[in-house]
Amino acid sequence: MRIFLGWTLFPVWSGWAVTGPKEVTAKQGSPLAVSCSYKPGYELYPKYWCRPGFLRFCFTYIAQTNGSEVTVTQGRVSIRDNHTSRSFMVTFSGVTTEDADWYSCGVKRRLWFNPQHSMEVMVSPGKAGARRWWRQWQRQHSRVCLCLCRLPGRGERSHHRAGIPGGVSLGELHVPARR
Template sequence: MWLPSALLLLCVPGSVSLSGPSIVTGTVGESLSVQCRYKEEYKTFKKYWCRQPCLPLWHEMVETTVSEVEVRSGRASIVDHTGDLTFTVTLENLTAEDSGKYRCGIATILQEEGLQGFLPDPFFQVQVLVSSASSNKSSTWTPGHSSQHQGFLLLIFLKVPLFLLMLSAVLWVNRPQRAICGETEPA
């Protein structure tokens, strides 16, 4: 009976631990800011931003140290606003090479309190697109801006396959039986 509970979780708004944009755009030479929203339970955890595949030895990563303090790494900065459960990442002096996939995440593995275990960090992927010319000086995303887009993706990637799986199970259980005990069908 775990299936109805799983379906209920998929229908509850805000059941995702971390939310933000799926795509942001900026202009060469300008700046770009991304605001990521998280749940209250992650208030004391470190937040980070990195270029995919997020391997610290090969790609730069910027992460928070304490609340409300901006941390810089090269042209990137991050600040955790625990009062409104968001953190903001800013990329300055954008170049065409900054286009790519990034990760907005929360470092949860092996925390001191309760040892979260080996579950992966909550994160979402952000596609950064940098154009050569635009009338905009900077680009900023705030929570709620693409919530319809995220809801649609949740529907496609989670709810539809789960519904099809449940439908298949119901059809399998209710399939007509061809053989009757001890009797065979006429040829």
């Protein structure tokens, strides 16, 4: 019983050693910067950024410092520690929708459990993504009908396609007439 209680309290206690935001949002294609802080005594330990796996443990690090204040870049992610402010900055360049997930920033110690903080990274569509979303919404929510129109001043018939941007429920149909 005591062993189980110790294991359940240990991750909660060690989570206080590293803090950061609960969630962050970035637009698709833009950079994302996340700052995590840590308690005194962890300045010389390596800091990391990861996607946590089983039971929120990190087995593979996306980016990791070596304990110094030198910026380390691995792929699209860079990480830089500041010992004076006891914080480290993680920067993603050009986030994509595939980057939306849960991440952890933490301090890598020699012991089995590393203190870390988990957060959700959300990616909203950028301009291109918003345009794509709007076109898809229009296709799904507009109605098209085929009208047989008789234009004033002409005795001929013509077929025109007309869209109802507001949907059928509005009960209105606006057809631009061409002369």
